[in-house]
Amino acid sequence: MEYQLNRLAEALGLGFLAGPWLWQVATVVVAVLAINVGAYYLLRHIEKVAARTAAVWDDALIRASRRPLTLILWVVGAAYALAIVNRHVSLPYFDLVAPARLVVVIAALAWFLIRLINYMVENIVTNRLRLADSVDRTTLDAMSKLGRVSVVIIASLLILQNLGVSVTGVLAFGGIGGIAVGFAAKDILANFFGGLTIYLDRPFVVGEWIRSPDKNIEGTVEYIGWRHTRVRAFNRNPIYVPNALFTNIVVENPSRMTHRRIKETIGIRYQDVGKMAAIVADVKAMLRAHPDIDANTTLIVNFNTFGESSLDFFIYTFTRTIDWTTYHGIKQDVLLKVADIIAGHGAEIAFPTRTLHVEPATEH
Numbered sequence: 001m002e003y004q005l006n007r008l009a010e011a012l013g014l015g016f017l018a019g020p021w022l023w024q025v026a027t028v029v030v031a032v033l034a035i036n037v038g039a040y041y042l043l044r045h046i047e048k049v050a051a052r053t054a055a056v057w058d059d060a061l062i063r064a065s066r067r068p069l070t071l072i073l074w075v076v077g078a079a080y081a082l083a084i085v086n087r088h089v090s091l092p093y094f095d096l097v098a099p100a101r102l103v104v105v106i107a108a109l110a111w112f113l114i115r116l117i118n119y120m121v122e123n124i125v126t127n128r129l130r131l132a133d134s135v136d137r138t139t140l141d142a143m144s145k146l147g148r149v150s151v152v153i154i155a156s157l158l159i160l161q162n163l164g165v166s167v168t169g170v171l172a173f174g175g176i177g178g179i180a181v182g183f184a185a186k187d188i189l190a191n192f193f194g195g196l197t198i199y200l201d202r203p204f205v206v207g208e209w210i211r212s213p214d215k216n217i218e219g220t221v222e223y224i225g226w227r228h229t230r231v232r233a234f235n236r237n238p239i240y241v242p243n244a245l246f247t248n249i250v251v252e253n254p255s256r257m258t259h260r261r262i263k264e265t266i267g268i269r270y271q272d273v274g275k276m277a278a279i280v281a282d283v284k285a286m287l288r289a290h291p292d293i294d295a296n297t298t299l300i301v302n303f304n305t306f307g308e309s310s311l312d313f314f315i316y317t318f319t320r321t322i323d324w325t326t327y328h329g330i331k332q333d334v335l336l337k338v339a340d341i342i343a344g345h346g347a348e349i350a351f352p353t354r355t356l357h358v359e360p361a362t363e364h
Contacts, residue, residue: 043069046062047062057120065112065116079098082097113151114148142199142224190244191228206223207255210253228241259297260321260322261316261318263315265315266312266315269348276303279341279347282341287299290333292320292330293318294319298317298318300317301313309353
């Protein structure tokens with residue numbers, strides 16, 4: 001075999017490769033290939049076993065390690081093979097092989113960690129949804145972004161350190177340059193810290209309905225980034241809001257309400273004034289017995305105003321549901337029951353009327 005490899009090298013015009021060490025290089029290449037194939041099938045078997053467990057980290061660990069592990073094995077094997085060649089043939093720039101190998105290994109490890117973070121987030125979301133559990137997507141997104149940025153920064157500093165660059169000098173230069181960049185990109189930094197404030201204070205998360213009385217902003221939060229937040233308005237148009245704006249405006253979050261309020265004023269005719277007390281009492285009793293009204297919260301039904309064309313009483317109560325569609329169904333049912341109570345007492349709901357009194361003519 002060694003003789004055939006030497007003949008092949010000479011036939012290709014690579015006679016300098018012909019030597020007893022060529023067999024060693026070929027052995028290293030074959031060994032690396034065999035290890036990669038073995039690792040591939042081993043990881044596939046472990047992944048099938050891990051898929052049967054409830055844990056979310058084991059599947060992510062196996063999936064994240066596949067490609068980076070292959071890259072590391074090939075890089076280490078190539079560096080070892082080049083070391084064998086260098087012992088017999090003086091290669092130019094061979095001193096760069098060791099630093100290059102280290103750089104690639106660090107980059108592969110960073111790649112592995114980034115993939116691990118991504119797969120962990122994906123598995124957590126999938127597992128929680130399958131279990132019908134709540135998932136705080138905003139926190140997951142924030143932690144995954146912070147994790148990826150941290151991995152990139154640390155890997156970059158390690159690579160620079162191994163290439164002989166003074167990390168202390170880089171950090172010092174970054175501090176001075178950061179001041180200049182801060183003045184030049186203050187809006188970007190304001191949006192960044194605005195996004196950080198949203199992640200920390202959590203006035204809203206992805207999927208919640210928000211609105212601002214200060215600005216014409218209302219809709220469902222679809223995405224929270226480091227620069228802007230995307231809100232989907234109820235007409236289905238996207239609204240891109242710079243994060244810095246949320247530090248200066250009032251934001252309402254109706255998604256976190258505990259109840260929905262029914263607040264209505266209803267008027268009856270002036271000629272039904274004697275029936276007002278009984279109507280008010282029956283409406284209050286109806287609300288207290290209604291299964292969708294929370295009687296433990298504020299519940300008020302009172303005669304309120306002598307209106308221009310009616311005697312007005314008001315209803316102030318809260319439903320148990322916060323769902324918009326369900327709420328309107330409950331409100332409709334309450335108002336129809338109120339109408340039935342008024343009709344049951346022989347009274348009528350008033351509408352604007354005007355009575356004209358004509359004085360009799362005076363005789364002269």
